[in-house]
Amino acid sequence: MAAADSPSAALRRRDLCSRGIRLAGKMRSDVVDLLDTYVEWQGLDASASVAAVEGVPVAAAERWDEQTGTQRLLENLAAYRAFRALLAQMLEEQREQLGEADTVLGRALAAVLLQVSAFAYHLEDLLRLESRGPPSEEGAGPPPLPHLSLFERKLRGLGVLRELAQWAVRSARDLRQIAKPSPGSSSAPSPAESP
Amino acid sequence: LSLAVPPKEPVLMCRSNNYPKGFYCSWHLPTPTYIPNSFNISVIHGTREMVCEKDAFPKNRCHIRYLQLFSTVKYKVTLTVTNALGKNSTTLTFDEFAIVKPDPPESVVAKPVPNNPRRLEVSWQNPSSWPDPESFPLKFFLRYRPLILDQWQHVELSDGTSHTITDAYAGKEYIIQVAAKDNDIGTWSDWSVAVHATPWTEEPKHLTTEAQVTETTSASTSSFMPPPTTKICDKGAVVGSGAVAVCWTAGLVLAAYGVLFI
Numbered sequence: 001m002a003a004a005d006s007p008s009a010a011l012r013r014r015d016l017c018s019r020g021i022r023l024a025g026k027m028r029s030d031v032v033d034l035l036d037t038y039v040e041w042q043g044l045d046a047s048a049s050v051a052a053v054e055g056v057p058v059a060a061a062e063r064w065d066e067q068t069g070t071q072r073l074l075e076n077l078a079a080y081r082a083f084r085a086l087l088a089q090m091l092e093e094q095r096e097q098l099g100e101a102d103t104v105l106g107r108a109l110a111a112v113l114l115q116v117s118a119f120a121y122h123l124e125d126l127l128r129l130e131s132r133g134p135p136s137e138e139g140a141g142p143p144p145l146p147h148l149s150l151f152e153r154k155l156r157g158l159g160v161l162r163e164l165a166q167w168a169v170r171s172a173r174d175l176r177q178i179a180k181p182s183p184g185s186s187s188a189p190s191p192a193e194s195p
Numbered sequence: 196l197s198l199a200v201p202p203k204e205p206v207l208m209c210r211s212n213n214y215p216k217g218f219y220c221s222w223h224l225p226t227p228t229y230i231p232n233s234f235n236i237s238v239i240h241g242t243r244e245m246v247c248e249k250d251a252f253p254k255n256r257c258h259i260r261y262l263q264l265f266s267t268v269k270y271k272v273t274l275t276v277t278n279a280l281g282k283n284s285t286t287l288t289f290d291e292f293a294i295v296k297p298d299p300p301e302s303v304v305a306k307p308v309p310n311n312p313r314r315l316e317v318s319w320q321n322p323s324s325w326p327d328p329e330s331f332p333l334k335f336f337l338r339y340r341p342l343i344l345d346q347w348q349h350v351e352l353s354d355g356t357s358h359t360i361t362d363a364y365a366g367k368e369y370i371i372q373v374a375a376k377d378n379d380i381g382t383w384s385d386w387s388v389a390v391h392a393t394p395w396t397e398e399p400k401h402l403t404t405e406a407q408v409t410e411t412t413s414a415s416t417s418s419f420m421p422p423p424t425t426k427i428c429d430k431g432a433v434v435g436s437g438a439v440a441v442c443w444t445a446g447l448v449l450a451a452y453g454v455l456f457i
Contacts (some may be wrong), residue, residue, distance in 0.1 A: 028379070049269075060266035064215075162267050169292070169379050170265040176330050 009129060010181070016126050017179035021172045023122060027115045028168030034108045035161050041105045042154040050159040057082045059166035064173075072174040073127050077134060079167050080120040086160050087113040093153060116164070119171070126178070199230040201281025207274045209287055213324050214295045214331060214377060215264050220247065220287075221256040222274050232278045241268040266291050295381025297333060298322035300356070300373045305392035312365040315339075315392050318357040319373050322384070336374045336383060341367040342391075353378070368393045 039046045052058065057079035061067070067075075091109045098106070124134040148156065203225050211218035220236060238245040238259055247257035270291065275284040300319040308314040317337060321328045332354065338347040341364050352358055363369060372386040 025379070058267075060263045060268070062263050064264045166265050166267050172379060173265075173330060176332075180329065 013126070013129055014179050016122065016129065017175045020119070020122050020126065020175045021179075023115070023119050024168050024172040024175065027112070027119060028165060028172070030108075030112055030115060031161060031165045031168055034112050035158075035165060037105050037108050038157060038161055041103070042157070044154060044158055048155065048158065050155050050162065053156050053159040053163075055082070056086065056156075056160050056163050057167065059163055059170045061170070064170075067174075067177075069178045070127075070130060072178060073123055073130070074135070076167075076171050076174055077120060077123040077127065080116050080123065081137060083116050083160070083164050083167070084113065084120060087116060087164075090157050090160065093157075097150075112164075197227075197229040199278075199280060200226075200228050202228050202232055202276040202278055202283045204283050204285050205234070205274050205276045207272065207285050207287050209270075209272055209289065209294050211295045211381070212298050212322070213326050214297075214381070215261055216326050217258055217260040218294055219250070219256055219258040220272055220274070221253070222276075223255055224276065228278050228280070230278050230280070232276050235275045235277070237273045237275075239271045239273075240266070247272075261291070264291070292380040295377055297375045297377065297381075297384045298324045299384045299387040300335065300375050301387070303371065303373050303387045303390050305369070305371045305390045307392060307395040308359070309395055312394050312396055313361060313363050315360040315363050315369060315371070315394055316357065317360065317371055317373070317390075319387065320356060322375060325375075332378045333375045334378050336376070337371065338373075338386070339363075339369050339371040341369055343367065363394045365394055366396045 036046075038044075059079070061075075087109060091106065091113060094103070094106050094109060127134045205222050205224055207220060207222045209218055209220040220238075222234065222236075224232065234255070236247050236257055238247050240263070243262070245259050245262065247259050250256040250258060267290070269288050271286060271288045273284055273286045275282060299322060301322055303317070303319040305315050305317045308316050317339075319335070321333055325331070325333060334354070335352045335356070337350045337352065337358055339360055340347045348360075348362070350358060350360075360369075360371075369392055370389050371392065372389050374383045374386050376383045
């Protein structure tokens with residue numbers, strides 16, 4: 001990806017990508033478990049449809065195979081920074097709802113929040129390796145919540161977790177693409193393969 | 196002479212065996228109508244209607260290209276069958292990930308390992324329909340059993356397209372199959388075509404009951420094979436009942452041969 005891809009930089013990138021893929025795999029597994037805990041605690045139907053939620057990064061991508069490595073990293077980083085703020089918000093709402101009680105849901109949310117933060121830092125490391133540096137986080141917090149009923153907040157949380165689970169799968173795929181040896185610079189698109 | 200009838204609810208199935216390229220849907224009627232039927236399929240993803248291109252063969256199948264990946268929006272596929280006497284339809288709703296099911300692994304080969312009576316080397320290839328195993332790697336599930344037993348042994352393998360079985364019963368013919376699944380999503384493929392193999396066995400040697408067995412040059416690593424030298428039974432080291440004196444080493448040999456003939 002980098003214009004001058006020294007062997008040590010290529011090795012470091014591959015190492016970071018491998019670790020990132022493992023992190024994403026663990027994160028996905030924990031988010032899937034968290035989803036089960038969340039629907040149970042919130043008394044929701046696991047198959048409930050949730051409309052697109054404002055401020056939640058959508059994992060769906062068109063022409064995903066045509067993205068450059070840098071595009072992938074930037075989109076991933078923006079997503080996980082947003083999820084970090086959204087999960088912190090959900091944790092806060094959970095504490096308001098149930099007081100300071102240490103609940104299974106609260107612990108699971110906190111654990112996933114930690115993994116999301118760690119993954120975001122990992123992506124920043126990858127971007128630094130590409131001599132790009134991560135963008136600043138100004139204004140990266142979640143949009144102010146409109147006044148939502150308790151039920152609406154629960155559904156919103158379901159949407160957040162579902163999208164996060166999808167992102168975890170996408171991130172592993174993105175990192176595999178980035179880990180592939182590339183002849184060009186970071187601005188060159190990866191070989192276009194029709195989906 | 197059969198009476199023509201309106202169509203019953205059709206049976207519809209959708210599957211992606213070539214993720215992330217797309218998926219296909221296939222259908223059939225549970226019972227014949229005895230008159231011509233026409234089929235119409237619609238695929239909706241969110242607000243978008245997608246085109247399902249009919250396959251030339253088989254006729255009751257069409258395929259859709261994924262326009263988006265990693266979507267949480269479900270796909271809704273509706274199949275309507277119509278004939279002169281009526282119509283019927285069925286609808287399937289599913290997530291992008293839920294229908295991913297690769298074809299079985301191909302070119303499964305199992306071979307004995309020379310000088311290793313308990314090993315079998317198994318190798319296979321990714322299904323040719325899976326378009327990009329480097330970016331979308333598969334994991335594999337191997338199952339094997341000797342023909343004489345019903346119980347399968349299972350091994351899950353997260354990478355690579357080969358595996359060495361190390362606990363095969365010496366001299367027994369094995370049946371082996373492999374299945375595949377995307378590393379992250381979907382369900383396991385059907386089992387591959389079964390292959391058979393028997394572990395390597397040493398050439399049978401004539402053993403005398405008195406003299407020591409001549410040392411062989413081939414090394415044997417299996418605990419189920421007799422040791423290179425067999426000591427003459429020392430009555431002072433008898434273990435067991437008094438009627439038949441069997442020394443410990445010979446007893447081990449006999450036990451090993453006994454297991455071989457189960």
